[in-house]
Amino acid sequence: MKIIDNLKWRYATKKFDNTKKIDNKSVELLKEAVNLTATSYGLQPYKVLIIQNPEIREKLKAAAWGQPQLTDASHLFLFCNFTEMGPDKVDNYLELRAKINNLNVADSADYGNMMKGHMASLNEEQVKTWTSKQTYIALGTLMAAASELGIDSGPMEGFDKESFDNILGLKERGLTASVMCALGYRSEDDPFLAFKKVRKPLEEMYEIV
Numbered sequence: 101m102k103i104i105d106n107l108k109w110r111y112a113t114k115k116f117d118n119t120k121k122i123d124n125k126s127v128e129l130l131k132e133a134v135n136l137t138a139t140s141y142g143l144q145p146y147k148v149l150i151i152q153n154p155e156i157r158e159k160l161k162a163a164a165w166g167q168p169q170l171t172d173a174s175h176l177f178l179f180c181n182f183t184e185m186g187p188d189k190v191d192n193y194l195e196l197r198a199k200i201n202n203l204n205v206a207d208s209a210d211y212g213n214m215m216k217g218h219m220a221s222l223n224e225e226q227v228k229t230w231t232s233k234q235t236y237i238a239l240g241t242l243m244a245a246a247s248e249l250g251i252d253s254g255p256m257e258g259f260d261k262e263s264f265d266n267i268l269g270l271k272e273r274g275l276t277a278s279v280m281c282a283l284g285y286r287s288e289d290d291p292f293l294a295f296k297k298v299r300k301p302l303e304e305m306y307e308i309v
């Protein structure tokens with residue numbers, strides 16, 4: 101199975117070759133892969149900022165304990181989850197769904213009310229936890245897709261979210277930084293290349309019930 105080889109090849113890259121850039125066609129494929137990720141109800145409650153501005157990257161690096169991936173990687177995808185899930189978000193989804201499937205949006209009123217009811221039952225922190233969880237599914241898709249394209253990735257949640265939100269003006273936009281992924285090509289002298297994958301034996305991970 102090719103996916104197993106890809107997943108074995110992938111590792112959390114710490115040192116990127118800053119001379120190598122991902123071509124535009126591959127970036128478009130990565131964007132599409134993320135967009136095709138499953139989310140709860142299909143609401144896609146996040147936005148992905150592709151941070152290419154070198155000055156902003158330097159600022160973010162300072163708020164991420166100086167991790168060099170932030171400035172050396174070809175591309176930086178920052179997943180930002182929605183901080184609120186008002187009824188408008190559900191309506192937007194249902195309108196898009198009706199348009200794409202040629203449905204009458206009024207027929208989805210009960211389904212919409214169910215989703216709105218669920219969102220309304222969550223407090224502010226619960227909403228953020230729920231929307232943030234969705235970004236991690238997309239992160240997994242992104243890394244798997246990148247590995248298929250021979251692109252290295254470095255997932256990161258080691259950063260000060262408050263500082264990221266301030267640097268990027270996220271709160272005003274109803275967003276907050278969740279998790280990010282540096283993408284590009286490994287430097288052959290990344291010390292982490294020497295390490296073998298550390299994974300539990302399958303017997304320990306799985307249990308047949």
Ligand SMILES: Cc1cc2nc3c(=O)[nH]c(=O)nc-3n(C[C@H](O)[C@H](O)[C@H](O)COP(=O)(O)O)c2cc1C
Nearest residue numbers: 110111112113114167255256257258259279297298
């Ligand atoms: C959500 C998430 C956040 C992570 N955050 C960081 C990080 O901030 N810095 C870092 O160097 N590695 C980070 N890692 C990488 C993990 O340490 C790494 O994936 C793990 O040790 C397994 O190694 P492998 O991915 O090379 O197989 C993160 C991984 C994940 C999935």
